[in-house]
Amino acid sequence: MTTGVPERHLSLEGCTNFRDLGGYRTADGRTTRWRTLFRSGDPSLMTTEDMERVRALGISTVLDFRSGSSIRLLVGTLSREARSYWPLAFEPEWVDQDLLARWPEASLSYMRHPSARAQLKAGIDALAGESSLPAVFHCSQGKDRTGMFAAIVLGVLGVLESDIAADFALSARYYDPESFRDLLAALAAQGGEGAELAKRGARILAQTGAPSCRGDAHPPGRRSGGVRLDARLRPRHRRRRGMSRDARGGAARAGGDGDAGAAWNGEGPMTVEDTLRVFQAWNDLVWARADWDRVPEFAGPRYTRHEPNGTRVVTAEEYAREIRARNPGPVRFDQVAFAEDDMAFVTWTRDGQQGPVSSVQAYRVAGGRLVESWVSAAAPVAWPSAPPIGDGDPEANKALLRRWYEEMYAGRRFAELAPELCGPVFIRHEAAGTFEVTAEEHAERLQAKYGALPPGPVAPYRALAAGDRVGVIGDDRGRQHGFVQVWRVEDGKFVESWFAGFAQADW
Secondary structure (H helix, E strand, O other): OOOOOOOOEEOOOOOOOEEEOOOOEEOOOEEOOOOOEEEEOOOOOOOHHHHHHHHOOOOOEEEEOOOHHHHHHOOOHHHHHOOEEEEOOOOHHHOOHHHOOOOOHHHHHHHHOHHHHHHHHHHHHHHOOOOOOOEEEEOOOOOOHHHHHHHHHHHHOOEOHHHHHHHHHOHHHHOOHHHHHHHHHHHHOOOHHHHHHHHHHHHHHHHHOOOOOOOOOOOOOOOOOOOOOOOOOOOOEEOOOOOOOOOOOHHHHOOOOOOHHHHOOOOOOOOHHHHHHHHHHHHHHHHOOOOHHHHHHHEEEEEEEEEOOEEEEEEHHHHHHHHHHHOOOOOOOEEEEEEEOOEEEEEEEEEEOOEEEEEEEEEEEEOOEEEEEEOOOOEOOOOOOOOOOOOOOHHHHHHHHHHHHHHHHHHOOHHHHHHHHEEEEEEEEEOOEEEEEEHHHHHHHHHHHHOOOOOOOOOOEEEEEEOOEEEEEEEEOOOOEEEEEEEEEEOOEEEEEEOOOOOOOOO
């Protein structure tokens, strides 16, 4: 999604299910590296624009798990340009035909074939080679053969079983059966062997349906003991909590079958996972597709919006008409989100009609729908990509925020407390852009802006936290009105903040 947290799924016109395997948690508290290993459907029909995006990833190695016929008949630009290309054919005959209509048994039957095991081992060896990364591995649809190999690789890296299962299930969301039909058409157009292969593929599609992956699926055991992967593929960062845009596991089912209900099971209060699933579906199924007719599935029926010009209540249908008028096409956000209970905070940047726009926003979710939101301002700048949600103590971070407001601001003790509570380097994402200052410089700025005001209680605010983030909704009534802000904490101090500005009215 971002440079700090890249999008897990790369939306490509000529290739389905292209995903990054970075950011998954390991048992020893680290995470796999982003932009290092990818999984995908058949890349043979990538467009020129697709290839431009994929070239930027610097792919060095391609592992191809398609059938031998597909490998011969459909050769794409990615395979030709890769420094190292490994045709590791999985033949249809290796699948037990009696199991073809039953999943996951059909996929598992691949794994039991001795030739398939040899190809899987060769794939692991290829990834462990020098200068092999970044790498991508794929089959035709990017979900069964590819999914099994992904489970093995993640298992070798020590990734938690819950994250492996979540990655496996994401194909239910990102696999597009129309892309497979395009591949069949390309094969059929070649006649002869290609036409026969297309007919066989069509029969398989009819028998198995598409996609075959289900959100509640778990891959089989994945251990391939004793295999050492290149150190660059090994986990680098400390474990990230499941609170970023790709809310692990939960987001895999959000919208997977096109049903808003998939984001929430309809039972009990909203959990963090429920909240993130709804938020994920809102972005992926409404905004990213410009499918404004689906707004009532994810918002309302009455939606309270605290905006720069005040607070108003609209119906979901009214809001759908508003955003349709303002956004003629799909909208994709470079964003990072986190949640506490039924509240989600997000820092985002997007391309607007007049240029880039960045902001901080908060949402409240109830009954599987967005029912309230807060956004105080939109900055006409592109903020750098936010880092992922890291580990942290939410209660300690809230306590830090209370000291920031109730001791430093209330007592106007900026010179004394700012260096204790933030820094030593403090990154501020604001309406005028992004600035990096020392704690002392920030203290001077605060003193110049607020030091002349008499000490007194701070305005009411609400703080929520998850991992290393704290989100704040406040209303400095009578002076600067409503605001939304997000902070990042590291080693017990604020080191980064996102704040687009104050609203022009009270909320």
